[in-house]
Amino acid sequence: MSPVLCRVLALLLPLLVSAATQASQVHFDLDMDLPPIIEDSTKPRQCTVAFLVEDTNTNDTFAARMQFTPASDAVATKGRLPCPSTVPPRLGERALDFCRERAANPRSCVFSDMSRGFENEPQARNTSEGASRCASDLSAYVGMACWNAGGFDVCNVACGLSSEEAVLAARNRCEGKHRKPCPISASLPVLAP
Amino acid sequence: MQPFAPARCSGIVISLLVALAACGAVLGAGRAIAQTGPVKRILELPPVQWDADGVRWRYARQQTDSDFARATGGMIFGMRPEEVNPLLPHPAAALHWDEMPVASEYVDEVRYTWVHMKVANKMVAPVRSCYGAASYIVVQFRASGLFRISWRFLPDAACPDVTHAAAELFASFVPIASTVALSVHYRTGYAEVVDVTDPRSGLLVTQRWQMRGQ
Secondary structure, three states: OOHHHHHHHHHHHHHHHHHHHHHHHHHHHHOOOOOOOOOOOOOOEOOEEEEEEEEOOOOEEEEEEEEEOOOOOOOOEOOEOOOOOOOOHHHHHHHHHHHHHOEOOHHHEEEOOEOOOOOOOOOHHHEOOHHHEEEOOOOOEEEEEEEEOOOOEEEEEEEEOOHHHHHHHHHHHHHHHHOOOOOEEEEEEOOOO | OOOOOHHHHHHHHHHHHHHHHHHHHHHHHHHHHHHOOOEOOEEEOOOEEEOOOOOOEEEOOOOOHHHHHHHHOOOOOOOOHHHHHHHOOOOOOOOOHHHOOEOOOOOOOOEEEEEEHHHOHHHHOOOOOOOOOOOEEEEEEEOOEEEEEEEEEOOOOOOOOOHHHHHHHHHHHOOOOOOOOEEEEEEEOOEEEEEEEOOOOHHHHHOOOOOOOO
């Protein structure tokens, strides 16, 4: 190889390397399949309180999930952020309002944990707001068990770390309270999917 | 310290196996108890985000008309009859406000068109349970455009119970925020009705269809 050709190649080499680098960058940009923001899947989920409410006219059960913005100094335990020690009554009222918006008769909306004798007086005052909710720092599932009182279901609610545990606890509560078999059941994760 | 005794070891192993089997039986029984009987459907409302003090709330996810359109085969509130017509299963030659029948159950002027549910596949996509052959969907307009779609599930001899079908349809609209579409489930006579209404419809929102002869 002649010395002149060697010099020409030596001068062109940086340009060739630069062109190759640019070509690969363009190719990378065009093939960008990944979203620009990737969510941190290890981040603990914020506290969620799940309420169960019922439209006794249609027998519809609604789950209202209430998420809380964590305090700046909140510390997660076992991957769960803490929930407020007391749940303000307005949350339960909001859950009932969601049912009322979707019911032809707003008065037929009640909490899903019902007192003994509810079938004779199916009103919200015969239901328990506190027993109709589960919090994500202590439980993973909200369960319910019911018996059918003719036109509508009479139910009780319980929390658990599994669907089976929540339903079993709800069934025990229902059968203990109403002194009847409670064969109808349901469960749902406390956290939104 | 006693030397290793194979017979004693096998005894321990057998005891462990018996204990494990017993645990399995107990757990299995618990599961069986938990799963016996009919399962009730839980309708999931859109999650709500509260501030740290539990004073103010907003929907956790911003929803738009697109969320509603996905459940209706492309219809959105405010569409004119001419825009809705091609989205119906059997479009009319022409659908105009002036030529549509008046819905007598409203005080305001409301006009409508209707389709049999059995031919409206896109509009009953979530429904798996049976419904009577006479069941139908009413698409209702006021002068400003589409404001309500009403699914009316009617039983018949082949399908005497339409509660499951109505619940399945209702379940697909409940997760939509009431600021986008107001869904209501009710019974009138032997019909199960699911109304999905534009929340900006004023007093029309609270007016319901009543089955005649009740």
